[in-house]
Amino acid sequence: MRRVIAAVCCVLVLPIVLSACGSGGSSSGGGGGSTSAPIKIGAISSLSGPFTVPDVSKTAQAVFDDVNAAGGIDGRKIEYSVEDDAVDPAKAAQAARRLVEDEGVVALAGGGSILECSVNAKYYVAKNVRSVMGVGVDPACFSSPNIAPVSNGAFTAVEVNMLYASNVLKHTRVCGIFNNVPGFAPGYEAAVKQWEQLSGQKLALYLPTVQGDADLTPFVLRAKQAGCQAVVFNGTEQQIVAWVKAAKAQNVTGIDWVFTTGGYTSAVAKVLQNAPGLIISSEYAPYTETSDTSLDGWRKLIAAHHIPPSAFSEAGYLSATIMVDVLKSIKGPIDRDSVGKALLALTSQPTPFLGRPYAFGPATKHNPNRSAKYLRLQNGHWQLASPDWVKLPPV
Numbered sequence: 001m002r003r004v005i006a007a008v009c010c011v012l013v014l015p016i017v018l019s020a021c022g023s024g025g026s027s028s029g030g031g032g033g034s035t036s037a038p039i040k041i042g043a044i045s046s047l048s049g050p051f052t053v054p055d056v057s058k059t060a061q062a063v064f065d066d067v068n069a070a071g072g073i074d075g076r077k078i079e080y081s082v083e084d085d086a087v088d089p090a091k092a093a094q095a096a097r098r099l100v101e102d103e104g105v106v107a108l109a110g111g112g113s114i115l116e117c118s119v120n121a122k123y124y125v126a127k128n129v130r131s132v133m134g135v136g137v138d139p140a141c142f143s144s145p146n147i148a149p150v151s152n153g154a155f156t157a158v159e160v161n162m163l164y165a166s167n168v169l170k171h172t173r174v175c176g177i178f179n180n181v182p183g184f185a186p187g188y189e190a191a192v193k194q195w196e197q198l199s200g201q202k203l204a205l206y207l208p209t210v211q212g213d214a215d216l217t218p219f220v221l222r223a224k225q226a227g228c229q230a231v232v233f234n235g236t237e238q239q240i241v242a243w244v245k246a247a248k249a250q251n252v253t254g255i256d257w258v259f260t261t262g263g264y265t266s267a268v269a270k271v272l273q274n275a276p277g278l279i280i281s282s283e284y285a286p287y288t289e290t291s292d293t294s295l296d297g298w299r300k301l302i303a304a305h306h307i308p309p310s311a312f313s314e315a316g317y318l319s320a321t322i323m324v325d326v327l328k329s330i331k332g333p334i335d336r337d338s339v340g341k342a343l344l345a346l347t348s349q350p351t352p353f354l355g356r357p358y359a360f361g362p363a364t365k366h367n368p369n370r371s372a373k374y375l376r377l378q379n380g381h382w383q384l385a386s387p388d389w390v391k392l393p394p395v
Helices: 005-013 018-022 054-069 089-103 116-127 154-168 185-199 217-225 237-249 266-272 293-304 311-329 336-344
Strands: 039-045 078-084 107-109 174-179 205-210 230-233 256-259 278-282 371-378 381-384
Touching: 039 054, 039 089, 039 116, 054 078, 054 293, 054 311, 078 089, 089 116, 107 311, 107 336, 154 174, 154 185, 154 230, 154 256, 154 278, 154 371, 174 185, 174 217, 185 205, 205 217, 217 237, 230 237, 237 256, 237 266, 237 278, 266 371, 293 311, 311 336
Parallel strands: 039 078, 039 107, 174 205, 174 230, 230 256, 256 278
Antiparallel strands: 278 371, 371 381
C-alpha cells in the first residue's frame, strides 16, 4: 500500500457509529426498475486522509464510462457515485447512507478503503446491498455475506507468501514479521495456523510487532539471529525500501525477503534497482508482464483514460467489469433485488487477473482471491520469478 497502514489502521479501534451501521430495516428497492432510468452503482473509497487509493474507483469509473459510451446496459446508462470516507469511521457511515438511501444505488463496486467494511458491513446486510469491492483491507471485508473483494486481504496475503516460501522456495526456516495493526492479531494467528497445516512446518520466528514508523534494523538483525531462510513481511513501499537498505547496511545476506503487493510499484523498482533476495507478490496477474495479452483490455482502458498501471487500477478494472457482467446477465428489471440475486448466483467467473475464478455466491463470508504470483528486481525492472500461481485452498 502507498502509506503505512499500521500507522493509520488505529482508527479501526475507535468507536464506530453503530447506530448508523446497524439501523434501518431491509430494503428491496434501489436504482429503480425503469427501463430508461440510469442504473446507480456506488463506491466508498479513501480519497483523502493518511491512506488514499484513488486509482481503484477512478479505473472503475473509466470502465462504466466506456460501457455508457457504447450504449450502456440495454440502453440504460450506469450512474457511478463515489464517496470519500477520508479514513474516518463517521464519514464512512454517512457515505453509505447517502449512497444507499439518498442515491438509491443497486449495488457497490470499485471501492477501496481500510475501514469502510468494518463500519458498514451490517448496514449493507440490513439494506440488502452487495459490494464487489476493489481493495478491501480490514477483516470485516472478508467476513460479510454482502461483500466480496477482488483483493487478497491482509491475512490471505501473508499466508500465501508463507506457502510460497516453504513449498516453492523449499525453505524450512520461514519467519513471519508483520505490521502491528490493532485488531489484526487474531487474523495473523489464523493465517499462521492454516499455513502450518498446509506446510507441515512451524515459523522459526514470529514478530507481529512492527510499528509503522519504526527503525527496521532490529527486525532485520532478529531475522539473521533466528537463522531465517525467508522472511514474510507485509510492508508498505516505504517500509520495503527501508528494510532492504537496512539489510544492506548490516550486511545481512542469504535471506529471501518475501513482501506483499504493497511493494509492487515502479517507485520501489526505481529506488532499489537490484536487491538480492527481494521478492514481491502480485495478487493479480503481474501488470509489468507486457507479453500477457490477456490484460490488453485493461491496458487499453487505462491508457485511454490516463491512469497509471498499478495493482490498484487492476483492482478497479476487475471489480467494475465483474459488475458490468452481472448487470448484463439480468433479464428484466435491474434493481437491488435482481442485482443481489445475480451476485448470489455468481459462484465461478474465470478471469485472467486472478489465479482462481472470482465468486460471490451465497456464502456467509467471501475471500475469492487466494493466490499470487511472484517477482524479483533486475536492473530496476520487475521480472517474473515463476510463471505459476501459488494458490491457497478455497474457503
